[in-house]
Amino acid sequence: MSNLMDSKIKYVRYEKGKPWYRRRYPTTLRGHPQLEGKDYFRKRIKADPNDAQAFIADWNSLNSAYDTFVSALFNVNRNVIEEAQLTKKALDYLRMIDVSAGMFGGKEARFDGEVKDWLLDEHFDEMQRHYWAERESGHDNDPSELVAIQEEAWRLVHMPKDTPTQYKTYSQIFEAYWISQNMSESNKRDRETKRLRYEFVDVIGGDCIVTSDVLKDHLVKYAAFMRKKEIIFKGSIKTLSESTIKKYINVVTQPIIYHNEYVESEAEKIEVKRPKFSKRRQVKNKKRPLDYIDQNKLMTLICGRGDWKELFCLVAIQTGMHPSEAVQLSATSFNFTNIPAVVSLSGEGPIRKTEARQRLVPLVYRTERIKDLVECGHLEVLTSKTTDNISAQLKTMLSSVGKDYTAYSLRHTLRHNFASAAIPVDLQAEIGGWEAKGREMSESQAGYAELGKDTNERIKARAKALKRSLAHLLTPTASNAVSIKSA
Known part of the structure; x- marks a missing residue:
């Protein structure tokens, strides 16, 4: 056997001509924090396939390492x-x-x-x-x-009838949710979600059976840990904001909420009691908004680009859309047949920063252009990117308009335009997705875009407010109606 590349050896896969030892972890260990979200044990076989003796020795070493590692995990949480x-x-x-x-x-x-x-x-x-x-x-x-x-x-x-029978571990609940939602390791957002969930398991001391009392104690422990956690941001050390910690807790508890929907009895439900946070005001996320002059510069810059960046900016300038909301869009998020046209933001519960972020916003500026860009496939290009990639590319583009502008500056710009036009706070909240006292949103308003026809009187009020706040951009110019064919 001079060259092992021509032979089939168990657990060996060739990628770009290089041999790898690749073996699936047992199903019962899937989701264990030590596996870091991986389904496979994968290591490079460094020996030359032409050297059969060295290759087999390397294979045996990796095979033994796998068996030892899996055995250790079973023993720890056996x-x-x-x-x-x-x-x-x-x-x-x-x-x-x-x-x-x-x-x-x-x-x-x-x-x-x-x-x-x-x-x-x-x-x-x-x-x-x-x-x-x-x-x-x-x-x-x-x-x-x-x-x-x-x-x-x-x-x-012999157990009392109201006693829960099917106890589950955190990893079992997380794994069931992962499968049910068709989540994938190839998706960066899914990988980050999984990392957060198993970081939680690691913080509480390892996988264990979940009950209401256990979860309550573990969430308190996790929140306390995250409050003390320090991260490096732009060269300086900072702690996590309470809104970020709340978002992480939502990520952890979403699979448990899903689990509760499908249990066979009330006794098997796991009550989710989130830790209480102080009511002190958080340090404001200060971003310089684009003033009227810079907004016109940006609109001139993107005019006729015919790409996802133009689409993002046109939607964000009138909705306050953030990259994390943009990647959740689909063609069904837009309803161009409604008068006025509307877009539905912001997708799924565990990803949303707050419940108020889910909103239905009228499109009053360059609506036909947005429709052309969506129909020509630029929405698919936008949603195929990661939020980090979107933010990085937009920051580069916005730097030609003004220093320190980022994608999030467009959200602050929406608020700036509202304040400049003296738009009522409740309308600001409904359009931008900010929380406001006394504000309520109907079920249909919180739904998908096609439900916009059911609440058109409210949508028209928002459209009127948006037109007032965007008056400096709505002045008819040749650039307001650019054909996609000429872009």
């Missing part, structure tokens, strides 16, 4: 993993024999000995034989897997 798995198997066993958990646990149930004897003889025979063998030998014997399952099932049968 009781946590095995208890949860055993309960699941016992519940499956009860379903198979058509016996419900808590069958003998209700006050109204009065079963005589004959019923229990029949159930033991019919479905728990292996467990009884194990007990008889122990009595005869005079010492405890290790139960087989079937005996262990029957013992757990027998315990579940």
